Amino acid sequence: MRLATYNVEWFSNLFNDAGRLMEDTHWSGRYDVKRFEQIEALGIVFNALDADGVMIIEAPDGHGKRDGVAALETFARKMGLRANRAVMGFVNDTQQEIAFLYDPDVMTVVHDPKGDPRFDQDYKIDLNTDAAPEKVQWSKPPLELAIETTNGTRLRLIGVHAKSKAPHGARSNSEAMRIAIQNRRKQLAQCIWLRERVDDHLDQGDDLVVLGDFNDGPGLDEYEKLFGRSGVEIVLGGNGELQLFDPHAEMMIGRTVGPFPVSARFWLEDQKRWLETLLDYVMVSPSLMDRAGGWRIWHPVDDPKIAAVPELAQALFTASDHFPVTVELDI
Secondary structure (H helix, E strand, O other): OEEEEEEOOOHHHHEOOOOOEOOOOOEOOOOOOEHHHHHHHHHHHHHHHOOOEEEEEEEOOOOOOOOHHHHHHHHHHHHOOOOOEEEEOOOOOOOOEEEEEEOOOOEEEEEOOOOOOOOOOOEEEOOOOOOOOEEEOOOOOOEEEEEEEOOOOEEEEEEEEOOOOOOOOOOOHHHHHHHHHHHHHHHHHHHHHHHHHHHHHHHOOOOEEEEEEOOOOOOOOOOHHHHOOOHHHHHHOOOOOOOOEOHHHHHHOOOOOOOOOOOEEEEEOOOOEEEEEOOEEEEEOHHHHHHEEEEEEOOOOOOHHHHOOHHHHHHHHHHOOEOOEEEEEOO
């Protein structure tokens, strides 16, 4: 079974309120990309992935008068994907849902939230070590899925879109630092909350995959030393905890030089250059280690097999500012 995580930038902008694709020449949410161009590129990428299940980060809007599940299933039919059934969890108000697109002939999938509090509720934690717990919320509640394959194997999936640490709205350097530290605290609190849920599943012996966009990773910013560990490292576990595994995360931990895996690419307007970084992960539980392999970041340049297919390489650049990450599971 191939599982993927894929952050599709402004997927929602490609659909009208009825969930139909708008294959026209108007601009999409992507810079200098028209809607028909992004739709065509996404069709190429999803067909090349040929995944049994894709955790879609920034999936089409699913609240109000819009139906993100119907939009994704329309897209799947249009592109002839075998992963043509969609499920969504707790919707949010950011126009960036988390959804799972899957092959119904391979698995059955149910939204199955756990825990107290659930991810759509408040979590209390002392972020400032002032003995006064603060309320933390997910702007995009993780998607918790119970999966059963056609041969009876059961699997838990948690799709994640963690809070960005970028200091949006700052009007000075000092304000940018204050906002960045505040956002980092919230992001780490979310990851502590998520790790508690991971521990619950590992304690029960569940086969578990945690995948998505963490907006974070080992060595990603200068505030990591201030807080000790990145959010990704918290979710992976350590210090005697049962650990999740992602080989790309392992490559980053403790390294300051050398080649790094890359899953996202952003244009820095003030510096007139591209920033490439690792934000997307597929983490598996210890119980799946012997049955998991073939992790792959579908980078259009770094992956030589993709670079050798110009149409696919260009589609990956056009489709999103993130690249898919896949894993092969023998289940």
